[in-house]
Amino acid sequence: MRNKKVLIALLSIGMLIxxxxxxxxxxxxxxxxxxxxxxxxxxxxxxxxxxxxxxVYGKNAQKNVEKAIAEIERLxxxxxxxxxxxxxxxxxxxxxxxxxxxxxxLMDRAKYLYSESDGAFDISIYPVMKAWGFADKDxxxxxxxxxxxxxxxxxxxxxxxxxxxxxxxxxxxxIDFGGIAKGYTADRVAGxxxxxxxxxxxxxxGGNVQLIGKKPDGSDWKIAIQNPxxxxxxxxxxxxxxxxxxxxxxYERNFTQDGVTYHHIIDPKTGxxxxxxxxxxxxxxxxxxxxxxxxxxxxxxxxxxxxxYWRQHSSEFDFVMYREDGTLWITSGLKDCFSSxxxxxxxx
Ligand code: AMP
Ligand code: MG
Numbered sequence: 013m014r015n016k017k018v019l020i021a022l023l024s025i026g027m028l029i030x031x032x033x034x035x036x037x038x039x040x041x042x043x044x045x046x047x048x049x050x051x052x053x054x055x056x057x058x059x060x061x062x063x064x065x066x067x068v069y070g071k072n073a074q075k076n077v078e079k080a081i082a083e084i085e086r087l088x089x090x091x092x093x094x095x096x097x098x099x100x101x102x103x104x105x106x107x108x109x110x111x112x113x114x115x116x117x118l119m120d121r122a123k124y125l126y127s128e129s130d131g132a133f134d135i136s137i138y139p140v141m142k143a144w145g146f147a148d149k150d151x152x153x154x155x156x157x158x159x160x161x162x163x164x165x166x167x168x169x170x171x172x173x174x175x176x177x178x179x180x181x182x183x184x185x186x187i188d189f190g191g192i193a194k195g196y197t198a199d200r201v202a203g204x205x206x207x208x209x210x211x212x213x214x215x216x217x218g219g220n221v222q223l224i225g226k227k228p229d230g231s232d233w234k235i236a237i238q239n240p241x242x243x244x245x246x247x248x249x250x251x252x253x254x255x256x257x258x259x260x261x262x263y264e265r266n267f268t269q270d271g272v273t274y275h276h277i278i279d280p281k282t283g284x285x286x287x288x289x290x291x292x293x294x295x296x297x298x299x300x301x302x303x304x305x306x307x308x309x310x311x312x313x314x315x316x317x318x319x320x321y322w323r324q325h326s327s328e329f330d331f332v333m334y335r336e337d338g339t340l341w342i343t344s345g346l347k348d349c350f351s352s353x354x355x356x357x358x359x360x
Contacts, residue, residue, distance in 0.1 A: 060217065064217045066215050068080070080205060087196070087197045088197075091115070107183065108178065117196070118193065118301075121302075122305070125306070132309050135187045138187055138188035140166060143162040162283065165185045195258055198222035198256060214233060223235075223253055233253060242263075247294075248340070248354065254298065255298055257294060258306075259293070259295075262277060263291065266285075291336055293318070295330070296330045296345075299329075330346045340355065344360045
């Protein structure tokens with residue numbers, strides 16, 4: 013009888029221990045799962061008039077994604093021409109004003125690109141963007157007189173910036189950082205993430221891809237370059253790390269009137285959408301601001317001038333160029349990291 017009681021007591025203790033063990037396994041599993049969730053976080057959102065996504069690996073992934081999005085929203089509020097109270101809109105309305113650190117940086121980069129490209133890149137293009145309805149999405153071909161008037165306001169030469177970053181615009185001149193803002197934003201966000209210890213992340217700011225480090229398993233990222241026809245038939249894939257990959261093309265924003273398609277990248281010499289046989293230009297560079305600025309600039313320059321420019325700056329960036337005649341061109345720095353189903357023409 014006594015032995016039976018002891019046996020039951022022992023069995024009960026054994027069962028209790030087993031239950032505690034099982035409970036602990038569950039707790040540990042939960043902890044592990046939470047840890048894993050912490051190790052990776054991705055968020056899709058809409059900002060700067062486009063769909064974006066930020067994905068971050070490592071500790072505090074979610075918090076770091078939140079920091080990235082906060083910075084994007086801060087810069088959107090500062091740089092947007094569509095928001096009446098943004099710094100850029102205020103400068104445009106008042107014919108000038110004090111540049112903040114960010115708009116000051118962007119102005120410097122924009123002036124550099126303007127002079128390097130002999131005016132192909134010109135942020136004072138905004139009156140012309142408005143004339144075509146790209147500013148308020150009321151797209152239409154402008155009357156010749158209206159276009160000429162708008163074009164007469166375009167020239168970065170006439171924008172004055174004093175040493176203490178006070179900018180003055182001539183009457184009617186307005187600025188638009190649209191060709192470079194997303195790249196600058198990507199650079200800024202990458203800086204913030206790195207300062208917070210992030211070693212692996214990918215930002216996709218509406219086609220402006222910025223990579224931080226390599227993938228968590230130590231391999232390169234594979235970034236597909238979209239085919240402008242919208243199909244899954246990519247132009248190619250770039251295998252790289254720690255770089256920006258930025259594409260400009262007329263297919264990104266355009267409208268059709270009387271059977272003719274007009275897009276949003278304007279030749280400042282004519283006031284008309286660029287028509288030079290190019291469909292898209294993709295820049296690969298360690299510098300996100302440069303990648304974005306140059307994608308627009310080289311698209312305006314056309315293949316010959318773009319190639320000439322690359323030959324003078326081949327240590328700073330590479331490009332992939334897709335033409336209306338169906339040919340695909342890459343600069344030699346990409347030859348070991350670019351693959352494509354297209355026939356590849358190499359530029360040296
Ligand atoms: P992206 O998509 O980076 O090529 O930028 C295109 C945007 O840049 C347009 O929507 C305009 O806001 C602006 N833009 C258009 N033409 C020019 C130009 N020639 N120089 C500078 N910015 C331009
Ligand atoms: Mg650009």
